[in-house]
Amino acid sequence: MTSTVSAPDHCVPGRIAVVIPAFRVRNHILDVLAAIGPEVWRIYVIDDKCPDRSGDFAEQNCSDSRMRILRHAENLGVGGAVMTGYQAAIRDGAEVIVKIDGDGQMDPSLIANFAGPILGGEADYTKGNRFFDLEEIRSMPPIRLFGNAALSLMTKFSSGYWDLFDPTNGYTAIHADVAQHLPFKRISQRYFFETDMLFRLNTLRAVVIDIPMNAQYGDEVSNLKISKIISEFIFKHSRNFLKRIFYNYYLRDLTMASIQLPIGLVLFICGLGYGVYHWSLAAETGLPTPIGTVMLSALSILVGMQFLLTFLSYDIGNIPRRTLHSRLRLRKIRAEVGLLKKEDAE
Structure with missing residues (x-):
């Protein structure tokens, strides 16, 4: 599976790009941008047709020269926004692309922790794991704890990454050479994005590892409605499981x-x-x-x-x-x- 985006012939080693989907994050986006350290080469804020115009707000109130604002004419969801950021970072010559949310839940000081294993050749893709420290789990809302445990089990079957946990964690990093081989138009664009990414990475035989992190919960508002997506998640996990088994055990080997x-x-x-x-x-x-x-x-x-x-x-x-x-x-x-x-x- 290949994408339509070609990476530059020579990506400068250590060029870390950050992709930030922006949808109703006006109250937090400036704090997130201010916390991004000097190790980051470029920052892409993707305004996913935000009704609060988070992209315009960031452009008007942040003078960071590393920042680029990308705007969608229609709302594509978090997956669509991340794919837009991936493609822009690949074109510009990034080596590692880190994705964080703009709502303040993800600590930008951990960016080096996520990019390090990729730059060191240990992984193709890294993702956060909020369940690593058992003491910190107590700070997580019970409904999220139960939901993530159930989704983790389903994701192990559908993705084939049995050693991973916390599959819906959106704090991720990917090597640009791997990202350019993703089927951008076929990856789920909305709430199934993170788990669908793991399935796609497994079909590419990419190495994925968890990075321990602590969750930060404040006054952010979640747009996720569990009752509306549970049947969709079950269907898509089942579909991906069958596809993965066919690809890995009958088509490829x-x-x-x-x-x-x-x-x-x-x-x-x-x-x-x-x-x-x-x-x-x-x-x-x-x-x-x-x-x-x-x-x-x-x-x-x-x-x-x-x-x-x-x-x-x-x-x-x-x-x-x-x-x-x-x-x-x-x-x-x-x-x-x-x-x-x-x-x-x-």
């Missing part, structure tokens, strides 16, 4: 896990269906079910579960370990060397 999954499903479903059928038949007729029938159903269910658990174990251990941006650079170097050898031969 074929392993023993590719065989264990369908066999396990068939044995488990058939065994369960066979057992339920004969149990209901015995209930209607009053006749006992033959022991052989019971054993056949139980054996099929147990063997099927064993195959499925083996597949799950393989999937958990199949987390990307080698950074994508290092592989892309090595591929580029090899291509350049090959071209030079070809020119020398001619």
